[in-house]
Amino acid sequence: MSSSKVNIIRFVLNDEPVEVLVPPTEILLNTLRERVNVKSIRYGCGEGSCGACTVLVDGKPRLSCLTLTISVDGRDVTTVEGLSKDGELHPIQKAFIEHNAAQCGYCTPGFILLLKALLDRNPNPSRDEVIDSLSSNLCRCTGYKNILEAAMSVVRRR
Amino acid sequence: MSASCEVYAPSDLKTALHLKSRYRDDLHVVAGGTLSVRLMSANAIETKNLMLLERLPLSFIRVSGRNVQIGAMTRLIDLIDNRLPKALVLAARSVRGLSIKSMATVGGNVFSPSPGCDVATALMALDAHLTLQSMNRKRSVPLEKFYRGPLKYSIRSNELVAMITVRNPPQYSTFTKLTPLPNSGPTIASVAIALDVNKREIVRRASVAVGGITTHPYRAKYVERFMLNKKLSNITLDQVEQGLVPKGLTIIKDANASSEYRERMVPVLFMRALNSLVKEVSRR
Amino acid sequence: MMELSTIGKPVPNFYAQSHATGQTQYVDDVSFPGMLWAKAFRSPVPRGRIKRIDYQKALNVPGVVSVLTSKDVPNNLTVDLFMIGVGPPDEPVLAEEYVNYIGEPICLVVAKDQYAAQKGAERIEADIEELEPLLDPEEALRPGAPIIKSWGHNAFIYGSGTDGATPPGGQGRPYFQVKRGDVERAFQSADHVIKGEYVMHPQEHAPIETHVCVAKPEPDGRLTIYSSSQAPYFVRSNVANVLKMQESKIRVISLNVGGGFGGKVDPDIEQLTALAALKTNRPVKWRWTREEEFTVSTVRAGTKVYLEDAVSRDGLILGRKGRLIHDAGAYSKTSPYGVIKATVNLSGPYRIPSAYYQGYCVYTNKQPSSAMRGYGAYESTFAVELHMERIAKSIGIDSWEFRFKNAYRRGDVSVTGKVMEDAYLIEVMKEAARLANLRLPEHLLLMSSER
Ligand SMILES: Cc1cc2nc3c(=O)[nH]c(=O)nc-3n(C[C@H](O)[C@H](O)[C@H](O)COP(=O)(O)OP(=O)(O)OC[C@H]3O[C@@H](n4cnc5c(N)ncnc54)[C@H](O)[C@@H]3O)c2cc1C
Ligand code: FES
Ligand code: FES
Numbered sequence: 001m002s003s004s005k006v007n008i009i010r011f012v013l014n015d016e017p018v019e020v021l022v023p024p025t026e027i028l029l030n031t032l033r034e035r036v037n038v039k040s041i042r043y044g045c046g047e048g049s050c051g052a053c054t055v056l057v058d059g060k061p062r063l064s065c066l067t068l069t070i071s072v073d074g075r076d077v078t079t080v081e082g083l084s085k086d087g088e089l090h091p092i093q094k095a096f097i098e099h100n101a102a103q104c105g106y107c108t109p110g111f112i113l114l115l116k117a118l119l120d121r122n123p124n125p126s127r128d129e130v131i132d133s134l135s136s137n138l139c140r141c142t143g144y145k146n147i148l149e150a151a152m153s154v155v156r157r158r
Numbered sequence: 159m160s161a162s163c164e165v166y167a168p169s170d171l172k173t174a175l176h177l178k179s180r181y182r183d184d185l186h187v188v189a190g191g192t193l194s195v196r197l198m199s200a201n202a203i204e205t206k207n208l209m210l211l212e213r214l215p216l217s218f219i220r221v222s223g224r225n226v227q228i229g230a231m232t233r234l235i236d237l238i239d240n241r242l243p244k245a246l247v248l249a250a251r252s253v254r255g256l257s258i259k260s261m262a263t264v265g266g267n268v269f270s271p272s273p274g275c276d277v278a279t280a281l282m283a284l285d286a287h288l289t290l291q292s293m294n295r296k297r298s299v300p301l302e303k304f305y306r307g308p309l310k311y312s313i314r315s316n317e318l319v320a321m322i323t324v325r326n327p328p329q330y331s332t333f334t335k336l337t338p339l340p341n342s343g344p345t346i347a348s349v350a351i352a353l354d355v356n357k358r359e360i361v362r363r364a365s366v367a368v369g370g371i372t373t374h375p376y377r378a379k380y381v382e383r384f385m386l387n388k389k390l391s392n393i394t395l396d397q398v399e400q401g402l403v404p405k406g407l408t409i410i411k412d413a414n415a416s417s418e419y420r421e422r423m424v425p426v427l428f429m430r431a432l433n434s435l436v437k438e439v440s441r442r
Numbered sequence: 443m444m445e446l447s448t449i450g451k452p453v454p455n456f457y458a459q460s461h462a463t464g465q466t467q468y469v470d471d472v473s474f475p476g477m478l479w480a481k482a483f484r485s486p487v488p489r490g491r492i493k494r495i496d497y498q499k500a501l502n503v504p505g506v507v508s509v510l511t512s513k514d515v516p517n518n519l520t521v522d523l524f525m526i527g528v529g530p531p532d533e534p535v536l537a538e539e540y541v542n543y544i545g546e547p548i549c550l551v552v553a554k555d556q557y558a559a560q561k562g563a564e565r566i567e568a569d570i571e572e573l574e575p576l577l578d579p580e581e582a583l584r585p586g587a588p589i590i591k592s593w594g595h596n597a598f599i600y601g602s603g604t605d606g607a608t609p610p611g612g613q614g615r616p617y618f619q620v621k622r623g624d625v626e627r628a629f630q631s632a633d634h635v636i637k638g639e640y641v642m643h644p645q646e647h648a649p650i651e652t653h654v655c656v657a658k659p660e661p662d663g664r665l666t667i668y669s670s671s672q673a674p675y676f677v678r679s680n681v682a683n684v685l686k687m688q689e690s691k692i693r694v695i696s697l698n699v700g701g702g703f704g705g706k707v708d709p710d711i712e713q714l715t716a717l718a719a720l721k722t723n724r725p726v727k728w729r730w731t732r733e734e735e736f737t738v739s740t741v742r743a744g745t746k747v748y749l750e751d752a753v754s755r756d757g758l759i760l761g762r763k764g765r766l767i768h769d770a771g772a773y774s775k776t777s778p779y780g781v782i783k784a785t786v787n788l789s790g791p792y793r794i795p796s797a798y799y800q801g802y803c804v805y806t807n808k809q810p811s812s813a814m815r816g817y818g819a820y821e822s823t824f825a826v827e828l829h830m831e832r833i834a835k836s837i838g839i840d841s842w843e844f845r846f847k848n849a850y851r852r853g854d855v856s857v858t859g860k861v862m863e864d865a866y867l868i869e870v871m872k873e874a875a876r877l878a879n880l881r882l883p884e885h886l887l888l889m890s891s892e893r
Contacts, residue, residue: 024165024208025198030556039471040464042700044650045732047196052650054257061257066195068188070165071210080464093462100454105461106468106651106700118256132341136255140650140701201564 011072013038014082020069028064028072029053032079040080040109044138051137054110055079061117061136080109083116092116092154099150103141110137115151123158130155167210171320175293177209179316185209187318189231189266192258193274216265216320226324230265234277237264243324245331245350249280252335254342265319268301271309271373272410273345279369280333281322282377283350289321290314298323308373308408328352328363330438334431335370336423338414345370346415349402349427353385355439361385361393366428368402371409371420378402381428391436399425457698466698469654469670470729477656478507480718480728481559483549483566484738485541488575488807489590492539492548492568499565500551505558508722509566510550512536515717516686522708523676523776530598532591533773533810535684535713541570542590542772543809545738552718552726579769579804580746590772591805598770598778598803616765616800617778618785622857623796625752628761632752636833640749640825644769645742646735647814651700653739654729655711657719665719667694669712672702680709681716692716704813705739708775743780743811744769747825749788757839759848761796764788766822768803768811775812778803783818789857790826791867792848797857845871846886853893865891 010019013036020035029046032038032055044052046065053064056078083090092112095101102108111134118125118133125133130151139147166185168174178185184206188194197203216231221241228237237250238259253259253276262270267277268288278301287298290313299312301322306312313319335348348369354362364385369375380401385393402424403409409417460466483497497509512518512534520533537548551562576582582596590596598617629635656668665687671677674694682689699706711728718726730739745768752761766784770777785801814820830848834841849867856862868891875882 024163027195027199033470034473039467042468042651043470043729044652046199047732048192048258049732050650051255051257060260062261063192063257065199066191066261068191068195068208068210070167070208071188071191071212073167080462084463089462096462097454097458100452100458102455102458102461104649104651104699104701105457105466106649106698108461109464112462114256117260128341132251133256135339135342136257138650140648140703201560 009069009073011074012076014078022069024068024070026069028055028062028067028069028077031069032064032077038079038081042106042110044106049138050107051110051114052107054113054137056113056117059117059120061114063136078113080112083112090116091157092119092150095150095154096147099146099153101142101146101150107137107139107141111139111147115154119154119158125155127152164207165210166208167213169213169215171214171216171291171318174209174211174214174318175291175316178318179293181207182315187211190233190261190263192262193266193270211265211318224326226327228264228322228324230263230319230321232264233260234262234264234267235259237277243280243284243327243331243352245280245283245333245352246277246324248333249276249335249348249350252276252333252337252342252345252348254337254339254344264322268304268319268322269311272370273412273414275369275375276333276335276345276348279348279367279375280331280350281324282369282375283333283352283365283367284324284327284331285352285365287323287325288319289323290317291320292316292318296320302377305374328354328365330354330435332431332434332438334427334434336427344414347371347420347423347427349424349431351428351431351435353390353435355390359390359439361388361390366402368424371403371417371424372407373410376407378404380404390432390439393432395425395429398428402428468651468700469656469668469697470651472656472668472697473727474656474658474725477725477727478552478554478718478722479556479559480715480726481551481553481556481563482547482714482734483551483563483568485537485544485546485548485570486568487541487570487572488544488577489573490541490570491573492537492541492570494569495548496567497549497551497565499567500549500562503553503558503562503565505554506551506562507554507724508552508718509562510536510552510714510718510721511548512538514721515684515713517684519684520709520713520773521680521683522774523779528774528776528779530774533775535717543738543807545734545809546772547714547738550714550718552722556729575807577806577808579744579767579802579806582804582806583767583802590807596805598774598781598805617803618782618801620785620788620797620799620857622794622859623761625761625763625796625798628796629752629763632760633755634753634833634837635750636753636829636836637748637750638825638829638832640747640828642745642821642824644744644808644811645814647701647703647705647739647741648735649699649701649703649705652730652732652735653706653711654727655715656725656727657712657716658725659719659723664691664693665716667692667712667716669694669696670699670702670706671696671709671712672699672704672706673709676707677709677712681713684713685716685720704742704815704817707813708740710739738809740775740810740812740814741771742814742817743771743777743821745784745821745825747788747822749825749829751829751833753833753837757837757844757847759792759794759833762789762794762799764797764799766799766801766825768801768821769808770803770805771808771810772805773810774803775810777811780811780813780818784822786858787819787822788826790823790830791850792826792830792845793850793854794857799857842871842875842882843886846889849891851891851893867891
């Protein structure tokens with residue numbers, strides 16, 4: 001039988017193997033923040049509405065507040081810490097800095113990861129597709145204009 | 159959560175169905191998690207045992223001729239596929255944002271109450287059938303018959319939704335919804351229309367589904383019958399307005415819209431959908 | 443002209459790098475070994491009398507360490523901004539006999555993790571006798587309305603009932619009044635009298651970071667508070683007052699705020715988190731859920747404004763009467779201060795030679811309102827600008843022209859007697875029109891704020 005009682009969960013977090021012991025109903029947001037000490041994913045609503053908790057699971061965007069930790073067993077989890085390689089920032093991160101796309105910064109990692117997921121799927125999205133995709137996430141400070149400019153600058157550079 | 163909570167993540171349907179018939183209602187089924195995990199976190203459901211469906215081979219889209227089979231675990235983002243009826247593509251596209259589209263499944267959307275049932279609304283207009291499967295039985299239920307009242311479904315405790323089928327859908331279909339966000343966003347009301355017309359643009363087959371205003375989508379039967387044998391471009395709002403939201407329905411309200419507003423928007427959306435079909439038909 | 447080095451140039455946010463790499467630290471990132479989590483049990487009704495609270499079942503939940511009630515609070519009165527003259531202190535930290543809005547905290551459950559705290563709060567049973575709630579601020583001012591304040595009426599009047607020195611106010615009395623010139627005469631000599639009513643609904647700040655606080659008792663008896671507050675000094679004096687501690691024993695650390703917009707000015711969670719830390723002698727975290735952020739955090743006050751203007755044939759405002767009703771919700775917070783700002787601003791940026799303004803600060807059984815981006819001024823501006831449009835329309839004059847005519851010029855005197863030394867409204871309006879590609883008539887373009 002392929003099923004088993006799952007208690008110990010192993011996954012790869014930003015290229016590093018991780019092993020955690022979790023209750024079955026624990027959400028990935030809490031596991032990453034409280035047990036693995038990754039603080040760049042953030043609680044904003046706990047119900048899928050804000051995107052502050054976005055991570056990538058096998059490259060796909062996942063709201064970690066709606067994701068059971070047991071479901072990432074054996075998978076690849078990426079947070080914003082995993083985007084910069086050898087101190088070199090990812091182009092999306094650079095664009096966010098250049099375009100002043102973060103004000104309080106609470107929402108920023110979520111937006112960066114979501115944008116990465118979009119561009120990995122479709123390297124050349126239209127402005128409307130970018131707006132449409134990013135509507136998963138909320139920002140209360142910037143008014144979105146600079147976020148969109150940062151996003152479109154990465155699209156153009158490709 | 160009881161201490162004895164068992165967790166299963168079967169990778170074949172047979173095992174999943176075996177577990178379902180063993181535990182019946184004592185097994186909480188998690189598809190994409192966008193509704194089920196939320197309810198668990200809110201302590202809204204006492205979790206017994208858990209079964210994750212995501213490893214099942216139920217993520218597929220099979221198109222043969224005009225027939226479509228969609229695996230229950232297909233994510234909404236994968237419905238943005240030109241081989242599928244347009245109403246379905248538009249409904250999937252209208253779901254809020256890339257993350258929800260990438261997580262939510264078609265099977266889950268069928269269970270999801272308003273305002274989260276856009277894909278189900280489109281499927282209903284396309285006369286979709288659900289394949290409900292248990293250990294030793296497989297049956298097909300029209301989506302329309304699947305809803306037996308708010309959050310009441312015609313599914314047995316040993317069954318899973320395995321697949322959704324659309325057989326020989328009408329040639330034209332569309333989906334419109336009203337949302338407070340500029341593109342995709344939470345639904346205030348939605349309308350899906352599917353129809354066939356003959357050479358003289360006379361309606362030969364029509365179905366109209368209304369979503370987002372009652373707990374589950376419904377078919378506007380009166381309007382469907384009225385449209386039959388009418389010339390498409392001659393249909394006007396005052397002819398159908400009465401029949402779009404039949405008397406006696408319980409209309410929902412939430413932070414985005416009151417029930418009165420939702421109700422008033424349905425005819426507007428119907429005309430938008432109809433006009434886009436009129437244009438499309440005249441262009442062929 | 444000299445090349446300016448900073449003005450007109452974008453300045454990068456010096457946190458940009460740390461934001462984009464996710465390294466910025468917020469209060470929710472603070473955690474200590476053995477840290478407990480708090481969760482409030484809140485009033486399910488808008489107004490009621492608490493007859494009995496049973497929290498035994500909460501204590502039986504595995505992981506629950508303690509349940510705090512009003513009896514545990516050394517000084518159960520939030521003083522909020524009283525020390526800077528904004529009062530009165532009318533809000534209990536935890537409800538005693540009465541609850542006055544849905545979501546008012548009654549008990550605080552402290553547990554080993556957030557799950558146990560949540561479960562504990564769900565197990566608390568309260569027997570609350572529901573009383574008729576007061577939801578409309580205008581209703582609250584009418585004679586015979588249910589009275590929800592201890593001082594005998596539903597409006598705030600400075601001093602009355604709180605300092606014992608000033609005579610008690612009454613149900614219909616405004617809190618703040620502004621008078622200038624002979625407004626009655628202006629209305630007698632007016633060619634037009636134009637009235638309007640303007641309603642602004644409450645607004646929620648909805649920062650993406652909800653309210654969050656960590657309090658940690660230090661071995662030397664001090665207390666460290668990590669808070670998402672926008673106002674760490676308010677936090678310190680309030681906690682000191684509520685816990686009857688010396689301010690010097692309290693250290694408040696304000697990390698990056700994940701959005702505040704005024705909603706994190708009032709010390710709403712720090713007192714209880716600090717108390718829980720002292721009671722349990724463990725670090726304690728309290729983080730509001732999104733639902734709490736929406737339903738119990740402060741909002742911008744719902745406001746109703748009545749305006750009536752006396753206007754001459756040639757479009758000059760001769761006088762204005764204004765009545766502003768500010769819905770404070772259940773408790774004062776910074777509302778009385780907001781009412782002063784709102785009332786004073788009923789002239790807008792216009793020359794109003796005679797005026798009579800009345801500002802009411804009214805209590806209702808709703809979540810308290812308080813600061814939010816330019817509060818007071820914003821609510822009256824909304825009403826005033828709509829009113830300006832209405833006047834222009836009803837006397838048949840272009841609204842740009844009407845605003846230009848009545849704009850403050852250098853040397854004009856405001857309703858509070860301030861001489862305008864640097865009036866620029868006309869210049870600003872010209873520039874705004876230019877940016878909007880709107881061509882103003884020549885005679886307006888020739889105008890300036892110079893006399
Ligand atoms: C922020 C947010 C925004 C949203 N916006 C939209 C929107 O714009 N439009 C829209 O249509 N929807 C929207 N939704 C709703 C979302 O589409 C649904 O929650 C989703 O489709 C449910 O699918 P799921 O795979 O996540 O199901 P789950 O949450 O995992 O499951 C839902 C229910 O269905 C049952 N179930 C699921 N699959 C099966 C199966 N194969 N057999 C038997 N039982 C099953 C589960 O047991 C559970 O009871 C939104 C949701 C969120 C959180
Ligand atoms: S915390 Fe997950 S979407 Fe808001
Ligand atoms: S920068 Fe503050 S929420 Fe986006």
